[in-house]
Amino acid sequence: MxxxxxxxxxxxxxxxxxIDMTFQLIAFFMVLxxxxxxxxNERIVLPDSELAKPPETxxxxxxxxxxxxxxxxxxGGEEIPITGLGPYLSREANVLRxxxxxxxxxxxxxxxxxxxxxxxxxxxxxxxxxxxxETFALRAEEDVGN
Amino acid sequence: xxVRNVAGNRNDKVEISMTPMIDIVFQLLVFFIMTFRxxxxxxxxxxxxxxxxxxxxLPDPDRLPPMxxxxxxxxxxxxxxxxxxxxxxxxxxxxxxxxxxxxxxxDRGPGSIQETAEVELDADYHxxxxxxxxxxxxxSGYLDANRNIVNLVERVRFSPPRTPPN
Numbered sequence: 599m600x601x602x603x604x605x606x607x608x609x610x611x612x613x614x615x616x617i618d619m620t621f622q623l624i625a626f627f628m629v630l631x632x633x634x635x636x637x638x639n640e641r642i643v644l645p646d647s648e649l650a651k652p653p654e655t656x657x658x659x660x661x662x663x664x665x666x667x668x669x670x671x672x673x674g675g676e677e678i679p680i681t682g683l684g685p686y687l688s689r690e691a692n693v694l695r696x697x698x699x700x701x702x703x704x705x706x707x708x709x710x711x712x713x714x715x716x717x718x719x720x721x722x723x724x725x726x727x728x729x730x731x732e733t734f735a736l737r738a739e740e741d742v743g744n
Numbered sequence: 745x746x747v748r749n750v751a752g753n754r755n756d757k758v759e760i761s762m763t764p765m766i767d768i769v770f771q772l773l774v775f776f777i778m779t780f781r782x783x784x785x786x787x788x789x790x791x792x793x794x795x796x797x798x799x800x801x802l803p804d805p806d807r808l809p810p811m812x813x814x815x816x817x818x819x820x821x822x823x824x825x826x827x828x829x830x831x832x833x834x835x836x837x838x839x840x841x842x843x844x845x846x847x848x849x850x851d852r853g854p855g856s857i858q859e860t861a862e863v864e865l866d867a868d869y870h871x872x873x874x875x876x877x878x879x880x881x882x883x884s885g886y887l888d889a890n891r892n893i894v895n896l897v898e899r900v901r902f903s904p905p906r907t908p909p910n
Binding site for chain 1: 777783869871872878
């Protein structure tokens with residue numbers, strides 16, 4: 599039996615440009631995706647500073663403390679008063695000792711809410727000092743408006 | 745029925761179905777779009793707060809005494825007054841910056857004023873923290889024409905905290 603080849607009436611669009619663009623968009627988002635959100639907290643609105651630039655080398659042993667507007671501290675997902683920070687800092691200190699590193703290697707990164715009271719920040723620093731930490735970094739958001 | 749050998753027909757194309765790939769690619773794209781957040785860059789100001797009290801005795805003659813920046817607050821927590829070494833400067837951090845810049849000058853390198861200068865921040869308890877960061881920014885440096893950071897005072901510390909208002 600002879601079968602005639604039927605002429606196709608389907609008009610196929612060229613998908614190549616669309617796929618190219620889509621891959622470029624995916625590459626763009628993959629490059630920009632931020633995996634460091636564990637260091638951030640949505641409740642904390644950082645103060646602005648034009649000098650706040652990301653460090654060229656990452657901190658060796660950062661311990662991030664989020665100071666809320668109300669004066670409580672968020673560490674490891676738990677919200678605690680500043681006075682209750684001792685056990686958490688002792689645990690961090692023990693981890694450092696087990697690694698054979700001095701406490702001076704650790705940096706306490708304070709992510710304080712811009713409307714928090716300065717006295718609370720100082721109390722937080724003092725509480726860390728009581729646990730033998732002495733290097734602090736006050737985190738601010740880069741102000742690109744100026 | 746006789747079936748012809750189609751292998752020899754060079755005009756036939758083997759078309760790979762693009763649909764699954766496009767499905768996956770669009771799902772990836774939607775995932776990245778939904779999880780994309782524009783996050784501003786963050787940076788740190790280093791503050792050294794040693795455990796021990798400052799050494800007693802005669803101060804080092806090569807070292808400037810710390811410049812004391814006093815930040816007074818209104819009851820609302822807003823900034824009321826900036827003072828540098830007990831000299832009132834109003835509410836302008838720009839004035840504070842200019843004063844610090846005059847002291848530090850353009851000398852850089854080992855033994856320079858810029859290397860040894862120190863600022864002690866003394867702020868009211870209820871002052872909003874953003875003013876402290878503004879003060880640290882004013883004394884720490886500035887951006888030049890190429891937006892590179894020029895450092896002024898690198899040693900910043902806090903004085904003991906004041907008592908909270910009743």
